[in-house]
Amino acid sequence: MEKKLLFKNIDDPEQIRIDVAVSKGAYKAWKKALKEMKPEDVIAEVKNSGVRGRGGAGFPAGVKWGFIPKDSPKPKYLVCNADESEPGTCKDRVLMEQDPHLIVEGMCIAAYAIGSHLAFIYVRGEFVNPYRTMEKAIEEAYEKGYLGKNIFGTGYDLDIVVHTGGGAYICGEETALLNSLEGERGMSRIRPPFPAIEGLYACPTIVNNVETLSCVPHVINNGADWYKSMGTEKSPGTKIFSLSGHVKRPGNYEVELGTPLSYLVNELGGGVPDGRKLKAIIPGGSSTPFLLPDQIDTRLDYESIAEAGSMLGSGGVIVIDDRTCMVWVIERLIHFYKHESCGKCTPCREGTGWLEQMISRIERGEGVEGDIEKIETICDNIFGRTVCPLGDAAVMPIQSSIKLFREEWEYHIKNHTCMVKSEFEFK
Amino acid sequence: MILTDESIKKIKEKMARYPRRKSAVLPALTVAYFQVGHLSEEIYEEISKIIDIPALEIAEASTFYTMFPKKPVGKYLIQVCHNISCALLGADSLISYLEEKLGIKKGETTSDGLFTLISVECLGSCASAPMMQINDKYYEFLTREKVDKILEELRSRA
Numbered sequence: 001m002e003k004k005l006l007f008k009n010i011d012d013p014e015q016i017r018i019d020v021a022v023s024k025g026a027y028k029a030w031k032k033a034l035k036e037m038k039p040e041d042v043i044a045e046v047k048n049s050g051v052r053g054r055g056g057a058g059f060p061a062g063v064k065w066g067f068i069p070k071d072s073p074k075p076k077y078l079v080c081n082a083d084e085s086e087p088g089t090c091k092d093r094v095l096m097e098q099d100p101h102l103i104v105e106g107m108c109i110a111a112y113a114i115g116s117h118l119a120f121i122y123v124r125g126e127f128v129n130p131y132r133t134m135e136k137a138i139e140e141a142y143e144k145g146y147l148g149k150n151i152f153g154t155g156y157d158l159d160i161v162v163h164t165g166g167g168a169y170i171c172g173e174e175t176a177l178l179n180s181l182e183g184e185r186g187m188s189r190i191r192p193p194f195p196a197i198e199g200l201y202a203c204p205t206i207v208n209n210v211e212t213l214s215c216v217p218h219v220i221n222n223g224a225d226w227y228k229s230m231g232t233e234k235s236p237g238t239k240i241f242s243l244s245g246h247v248k249r250p251g252n253y254e255v256e257l258g259t260p261l262s263y264l265v266n267e268l269g270g271g272v273p274d275g276r277k278l279k280a281i282i283p284g285g286s287s288t289p290f291l292l293p294d295q296i297d298t299r300l301d302y303e304s305i306a307e308a309g310s311m312l313g314s315g316g317v318i319v320i321d322d323r324t325c326m327v328w329v330i331e332r333l334i335h336f337y338k339h340e341s342c343g344k345c346t347p348c349r350e351g352t353g354w355l356e357q358m359i360s361r362i363e364r365g366e367g368v369e370g371d372i373e374k375i376e377t378i379c380d381n382i383f384g385r386t387v388c389p390l391g392d393a394a395v396m397p398i399q400s401s402i403k404l405f406r407e408e409w410e411y412h413i414k415n416h417t418c419m420v421k422s423e424f425e426f427k
Numbered sequence: 428m429i430l431t432d433e434s435i436k437k438i439k440e441k442m443a444r445y446p447r448r449k450s451a452v453l454p455a456l457t458v459a460y461f462q463v464g465h466l467s468e469e470i471y472e473e474i475s476k477i478i479d480i481p482a483l484e485i486a487e488a489s490t491f492y493t494m495f496p497k498k499p500v501g502k503y504l505i506q507v508c509h510n511i512s513c514a515l516l517g518a519d520s521l522i523s524y525l526e527e528k529l530g531i532k533k534g535e536t537t538s539d540g541l542f543t544l545i546s547v548e549c550l551g552s553c554a555s556a557p558m559m560q561i562n563d564k565y566y567e568f569l570t571r572e573k574v575d576k577i578l579e580e581l582r583s584r585a
Contacts, residue, residue, distance in 0.1 A: 075446075087510045087549040118446070125457060125494045126550050128563040161444045164457050166492025169548065183449035183480070185491035201447060244512035244553035251554045286511055286549075316553065318512055332511050336548050339493075426517030426524070426557050427570040 002268060003230060005238045006214045007254040010098045016133055018140035021101040027146050029220035030108045034154050037220075042113040046216060048224035050236040055081055055172070055209030056285065056314045058302050061216075065206055067196035068114045074203040078111040078119040079181065082134075082210045083165050083172040085124055087286035087336060088316025091240040091252050092210035096123070096130035099214075100137035104160065106213030108146065109220055111158055114206050118159050121210075122177055125165045134162050169340035173388045174207040176342060187342040188388035211240060231257035235301035239315055246321040248273045257301040261291070264300065265319055277322040280404070284313025286333050287393030289400030290320075310400075325418040326405040330398055331356075331363040337394035348391035351382040355398065362409070365416035372402060372409050430473050434462045438477050451478050452488050456495055461563060464504065465496040493547075501536045501543035503581050506560045509546040512553035521557045521569060522546055528578060541585055542578075 009015040009024055018026070033042050047062025068076055080103065084092040095103060103121070111119045123131045138160050141147045149157045168186045170176045175189035178200050199205020215237060219227045228236045235257040241264055244250045248270030255264060261283065265271060272278050280290040283300070288311040291298060298308045305312045320329065338352040355378055358371055379395040386392070402409055411419040430438075437458045442451035455474045460466055466489055468482070475482035489495060496504065505525060509518045522544075526532055529542050536543040552558045555567035566577055 084551045085549060088512055088553050090551045090553045090555075093551050124551065125453075125492070126560060129565070159444075163450070164454060165494075166453055166456065166489075167494025167547075168492055180453065181450060182447065183452035183484075183488055185488055187491075242554050244556060245515045250556070282511075318515070318553070320515065324515065329511060332509070332514050336510055339548055342491075422514075424515060424517040424520065426521045 001256055001259055001263070002253060003238050003256045004254050005218055005230075006095065006099075006102065006211065006240060007252075009102075010094065015099050015101075016097075016137065018101060018137065018144060021099070022144075025221070026101045026217075027105055027141075027144075029217035030105050030146060031152055033109045033112055033220050034152050034156055039113045039115060042109060042220065045224050046113070046219055049215075049219040049227040050224075050234075051212060051215045051219060051227065052235065052302065053209060054211035054215075054239065054315070056086065056287075058312060061208060061212050064196065064208070065110065065114050067194065068204045068206060069197065072204050075118065076114050076116040077200045077203055077205040078107060078114060078116045079174075079177065079200065079205060079207045080107050080119070080121040080210060080213055081172060081174065081177060081207050082121050082123040082127070082130070083177060084127075084210070085169040085172050086314045086316055087333070088242060088244055088282060088318040089285050089314040090242045090244075091315065093127055093130050094252050095210055095214055095240075096127070097133050100133045101141070102214045102217060103134070103210055104137050104141050104147075106216040107160060108158060109216050110206065110208060110213055112156065114204075116206075117157050118161070120161050120163050120181060120200075122163045122165060122171070122181055124171075125167050127164075131162060131164055138162060168342075169336075170342045170388070170390060173390065176388065177207060178205065185342070187344045188390075190387050232299070232301045232303070234303050235312075239300065239312075241300065241315040241317050243269045243317050243319070245319040246272050246276070246324075247319045255300065258299045258304070260296075261298050261300055261317070262296040264317060265296065269319070272319065272321050278319065279322045279324055280320045280326070282316070282318040282320070282397070284311045285316035286318070286336070287311075287389075287396055288313045289396050290404055292404060323420055323422065323424075325412075325420050325422045326401045326408050327359070327363050327412050328418060328422040330401050331359050333397050334359050334394065337390065341390060341394070345386040345388075345391065347382045348386045348394065351378050351391070352394050354378055355394070359398075362412050363418075365412070367413035367416070369413065371413055372406070376402065428473065429463060429467075429470055430459060430477075431462060434458050435477055438474065442478050448478050449480050449484070452480060452485055453492070456485070456489055456492070460495045464502070465499050467497070501541050502585060503542050503561050505542055505544045506547040506550070507544070508548070508550045508552065508556070508558055508560075510549035512549070513556040513558060516556040518546075518557045521559070521574070524571060524574060528574070541582065
């Protein structure tokens, strides 16, 4: 069901001002963590809460923090990943624009937990307004003494720097982000070593998504048990879903994990408009496989969506109605992945190009027999064979589309045109 | 010099925040882009002098990032999102409408140098589709009526 935790203050335009935020409890958790808790207690609490990475991978945040080596003499860094670019996802931007202090507070606590005195927030370059809001919030936090030297008189120092990117999807991948933050081309790195061991400037680094870090103050204020009372056993807490595409009320909705997809799409989103029929749903951003109308009751948690054959990913739910050609959808997506492939790994660099050429050809009505099989072979040769997940992300929707809508692909090749023509007019 | 004193000051301030100078490359490019509207070899040279990183390394990084135009563009750079969420709500027809209104094709600049029209990948505004970015501002839930008004306002401001 709808549950506003991270979105508690989302409708208050004054929430961006630190006095207003503080009057509603902001930075209370930061004070508590710093004055009453040891870093290892903070990590234990977050680990216990079961908060999972909200950027897409779903890896437990507390476990990730625990990978920071305790005996390393090197400085440690915390990086907040605000390079939101997964098509269908637009939640981090809203958090930054509406409740920046929640993110700053989450970053403070996480930095303290891992022993970092310098943290960065990497905001995608196009997000000029969110960037300005974050800069302002951080400036205010310094003025109040929540950042800077000797915070709350504890002797702990922390600086936060807002960094901006240059419009590259790949920089949402943590190792590419770190290269970009170092002033390099945003190409992903081979792991191991993982960033927790060798990340930014070859020092121990934790990269967490905006939404993940926004959960942290709530966990510290109310405890892991309280957090676990929401959601499901394996997917505790709430999650923000960005609902877009063919729905009456698109928007960002926060629900408890485990809420049925039908509630999000039909109750909150108002369903498919104008009496048209649902055809498919992308549940977790453009990289995740499609769900079909008869899977509308799938529960929105990591396990249930995986069982249904897809992924929760970043929570970008894209609704597609029956006027849509699935080859057209895939053409749009493969164009994106081809454009965003960083070029490091041959299977992804070359493969996404071949796929784009072939799929565009089919969409234009120039497909030939054997194309589908060739596409499947290329997909198989990209999947699992690249340094970062962009290769997998590019092929998963293609494989899913061919599996679920093969007759449309065959029709396209045989009849040199779409089975249903996607001609969408803006109003 | 292309970069203004204000831009140079901003770049120096940003540079001071990082443990390593090279991290200031992208912030510097961003400052330059928002001042000039595009990037060039000359700008890389200027940034190189400010942050003491070879111009070649700045160019190397810059050419990776598609947000920065590498050739002059119109005063207003119209970037329409053509990715899936926007496409489902008529991004292609929005692009055609803009082409018609501006009398140019996608990728071109109007003869008065006012508008350049391009289409771009997802801008993270999917739940407010269709949308476009003009310079540093997002315009969302676009309708024909809204587009008319926006263009009119920008023309009158120019």
